Amino acid sequence: MIFLQTEDEPAAGFGVLGAALGGKKSWTATAAAGHLLLQDAVVAAEAMRIPFVAYIGQRGGPSTGTVIYSQQELSIARDGGNGEGLRIVLGPSNLQELYDLTILAFDLAWRYHLPVFILGDGYLSKMTGEVDLSAKARVVKADPIVQNGKRVMNLRNCYSLEEEIARVLHRELKDYGSIAKEVEKSEVYKCTDAKIVVFAWGSVASATKEAVKKIRKDGHAVGLFRPITLKPFGATRAKQSVRNAKKILIVESAFGKFGRLVTEALFGISDIEVERLYKPAEGITPEEIEDKIRKML
Amino acid sequence: MSQPRLPKCVNKMSKPSNFCPGCGHSLTLKNLGFVIDDLRISSSTIFATDIGCSLLAWDYFDIDTVQSHHGRAASIAVGLKRALPKTTVISYMGDGGGYSIGLNHLVGAARRNEAITVILVNNTLYAMTGGQMAPTTYKGESTSSTPEGSFAKEDPFLGPEFLAPICHKEAFLARTSVDNPIQIKKYIKKAIQNQKNGNFSLVEVLSYCPTNWKTDAKRTINFFDYLKGFYKTGVIKGEQ
Numbered sequence: 001m002i003f004l005q006t007e008d009e010p011a012a013g014f015g016v017l018g019a020a021l022g023g024k025k026s027w028t029a030t031a032a033a034g035h036l037l038l039q040d041a042v043v044a045a046e047a048m049r050i051p052f053v054a055y056i057g058q059r060g061g062p063s064t065g066t067v068i069y070s071q072q073e074l075s076i077a078r079d080g081g082n083g084e085g086l087r088i089v090l091g092p093s094n095l096q097e098l099y100d101l102t103i104l105a106f107d108l109a110w111r112y113h114l115p116v117f118i119l120g121d122g123y124l125s126k127m128t129g130e131v132d133l134s135a136k137a138r139v140v141k142a143d144p145i146v147q148n149g150k151r152v153m154n155l156r157n158c159y160s161l162e163e164e165i166a167r168v169l170h171r172e173l174k175d176y177g178s179i180a181k182e183v184e185k186s187e188v189y190k191c192t193d194a195k196i197v198v199f200a201w202g203s204v205a206s207a208t209k210e211a212v213k214k215i216r217k218d219g220h221a222v223g224l225f226r227p228i229t230l231k232p233f234g235a236t237r238a239k240q241s242v243r244n245a246k247k248i249l250i251v252e253s254a255f256g257k258f259g260r261l262v263t264e265a266l267f268g269i270s271d272i273e274v275e276r277l278y279k280p281a282e283g284i285t286p287e288e289i290e291d292k293i294r295k296m297l
Numbered sequence: 298m299s300q301p302r303l304p305k306c307v308n309k310m311s312k313p314s315n316f317c318p319g320c321g322h323s324l325t326l327k328n329l330g331f332v333i334d335d336l337r338i339s340s341s342t343i344f345a346t347d348i349g350c351s352l353l354a355w356d357y358f359d360i361d362t363v364q365s366h367h368g369r370a371a372s373i374a375v376g377l378k379r380a381l382p383k384t385t386v387i388s389y390m391g392d393g394g395g396y397s398i399g400l401n402h403l404v405g406a407a408r409r410n411e412a413i414t415v416i417l418v419n420n421t422l423y424a425m426t427g428g429q430m431a432p433t434t435y436k437g438e439s440t441s442s443t444p445e446g447s448f449a450k451e452d453p454f455l456g457p458e459f460l461a462p463i464c465h466k467e468a469f470l471a472r473t474s475v476d477n478p479i480q481i482k483k484y485i486k487k488a489i490q491n492q493k494n495g496n497f498s499l500v501e502v503l504s505y506c507p508t509n510w511k512t513d514a515k516r517t518i519n520f521f522d523y524l525k526g527f528y529k530t531g532v533i534k535g536e537q
Contacts, residue, residue: 002379007405011372014365018345018376021363022384026376040366048363146343146361147381154308156355156364158348 009034013041013054020051021155023144025106027053031122032061035073036080043081045115047157049172050145052115053105057125060253060281068122069283071202071253074261077117078231084169086176087115088183089231091201093209095129101228103137110140112179119230121253123203123283180232187226190216191241194223196296198289199238199262200251201227208251210286215293222293230258235265242266247273247296251289255280304330306339308359315353319517321475321504322350325418326357328481329387333360335482336489338385345374347390347399349425351418354389368399371406374413385414385489392419392433392501396454403460407497410465414488415499417456418475420506421524428509435524441509456501457533467491469498469535474525475505484532491535498535503528 002019006012012028019026030038035056045052058073060066079085088108092098098120105116146153159165189209191197200208205226215222225241227233242248248266252258255278263274277284277292303309307330316322333339344362346352347370355364365373374388395403395417406413422440423429429442432454437446457470464470469491471484481502488498503524507517531537 004375004379006372006375007401010366010369011375011402011405014369014372015376015379017365018363018373018378019380020376021343021373022377022380024380026380040369044366044369144381146363146377147341147384152359152361154356154362156352157366158352158355158364 009037010040013038013052014044016052017041017045017050020142021145022147023142025110025142027055027106029055029057031057032059032064032073035076039076039080042087042115043083044157046081046083046086048155049113051109051113051142053109053118054115055102055118055120058119058121066122066281068126069203069253070121070281071204071258072281073119074230074254074257077119084173085231086172087117087231088112088229089117089119091119091228091230092124093202093205093226095124095127095131097228098124099131099133100135103135107138107140108183110142112183114179119202121203183229184232184234184237185228186234186237187224187228188237188241189224189226191223191225192244193221194241194245195221196247196249196293197223197225197242197245198249198251198293199225199258201230201258204251204253204284207284207286208289211289211293214286214290220297230261233261233265238262238265239269242269242272245272247275249275249277249293249296251277251284251292253279253282253284303327304334306330306333306358306360308356311356314357316350317508319505319507319514320350321420321502321506322354322418324475324478325416325481325502325504326354328478329416329485330358332482332485332489333358336486338489341383342385342387343377343381345370345377345386345388347394349391349394349423351389351391351394352425368394368397368402370394371399371402371413371415374415375406375411378411378413382412385492387489388413388415390415390417391424392417392421392456393423393431396432396456403456403499404463407460407464407468407499410468410497412492412495413497414485414492416485416488417499417501418504419456419501419528420504420509421453422506422509424506424509428506435527453527455528457499460499461534464534465496467494467496469496470533471499471535472501472503472528472530472533474503474521474530476521477530480530487535503530
C-alpha cells in the first residue's frame, strides 16, 4: 500500500484518479470545506468514468463548524458538482456497516467506474467498538484504464459543442439509470403494518431504530425506512414502506436535506401526515425520537 | 506538395490541430514528440493535460492521454506515476494553470521530488479565456483584463526560479523558448532522463500568443524578444 499526504483535496482527488487510471485501487477522505474542494476531482471522475472512492466524515456547518454530529453534507455528496450527480452515496449507520459498506464502495466503484462516497460523520469516525471483519470483498479487478495493453486512450472531459456533450450525457444518464436499479439498497424495518413510518439514515437511523424497537414493544405499529444508498435513492421501496401508514416522521441532523429526498420519493401520496425532527448539526438521541413518536401516536 | 515533418507519435487523425495560427503550443508539442520518438517511449508514456489551451492537446498524440482540470495536471500525473512507476509521465500545462490555481501542486510535487516531468508553456496570459492577466504578465503588458497595461506593480512570476530552492538536489528545472527547438528538445530530453532517475523535472517554454497579444508576425517577434530579456532561458537547477 502506498500512503501519500498531499497538499490539499484537489491534489488528493486527482492523485486518486491518476492511480485509478493506472489500475490501482485508491481512495481519499475529507470533510466539510475539504469536501467542497474534493468535488473538483469527483466531477472529473464522473465525466471520464474513472473509479473513485472517498470517505466523508461529515462536519456541522456552515463553514468549519463542528466535528461530531452532522448530516449536512448529503446534498454535496449527492449532487455537488456541475454535472448530473452520477455517483453512488452510501450511508453507514454503525461501525459494522462502516466496514462492510467501505468494502462495497470499492466493489461498486470498480464495477461501474463511478465515484462512490461513504458518508459517515465525526461520531462514526471517532468511536471504537467491535466489528466482525470476516466479510469478504467481491473481487472486482482494478484493470488499468491507460497503459491497458489494448489500445491508446485519449480521455477528455471538455467538449466544443453542446450537442456533443448532450449526446454523452444522455448515454451516461441511461447507463446510470440501469446501474441504479442494481445498487439501490435500503433497510425496511417493521413497515408492513406500520401506521407511523420513521425515515432516517446514517448514525441517526441507529438511534431511530432503538426508539422504534422500544415503542414496538408497547404494541404500537411503528416502522423505520432507512436508505443505505442515499444515491440512488430507493423511491419505490420507500413508497411501499408507507402503504399502511397514516403518518411519517423524518429525522435528521440537518434542516431538510434528507427530508426533501423523502418527500420527493413519496410524491403523489397525499393522505399522509408529515412530521419532522430536524436538528441541524446536533446529535439526536433515541429518547428524543421516542418522545416525538409517542406524541404522534 | 510535401508535408511538414511530424513526429511518429503524433495522432495524425487529430490534425490540423486546434491551436491558433502562430501559437507556440504546436511547436512545443512537435518538439516534445520528436523527443518521445528519439527515446522510443511512446507506448510507455502517459500525457496529462491541464485546462486552458493545453487541453487542446488531449488527442494530439497517439499516446495515452488524460485531461484534468485547471491546475490539476501535476496532481493526476503524481497518481499515475505512483501507480505505474515504470512509465514516463508528462504533465502539460500553461502558466495560468501551473503558476496560479495549480501552484500548490507544483510546490507539493517538487518538494516531495515526485518523479514526473512538467512541461509548462508560458505565454504570459490566460489565452483560452480571452487573454486576461496572469501571474506571468509583464509589467505594463496590455491584456483583456488590463487594457491600459497591467495593474500589477510586481515583477512577473518566475516559476523555475521560485521552485529551485525548495526542490530536491537532483531535480531538473529549466526555461527554454519556443523559437529554439534545439534547446527545447535538449531540455525535455534531460527532464525525462531525470524522471527516469526518480526525480522531479520542469521545463518552462516561453511561448507566443499572437491572438491574445494582438500582434502581427513582426510585433510578435519583437514582444517575444523583449520578454526574453526578463525570462532568461537556460538550466535553472541541475546539470547544464
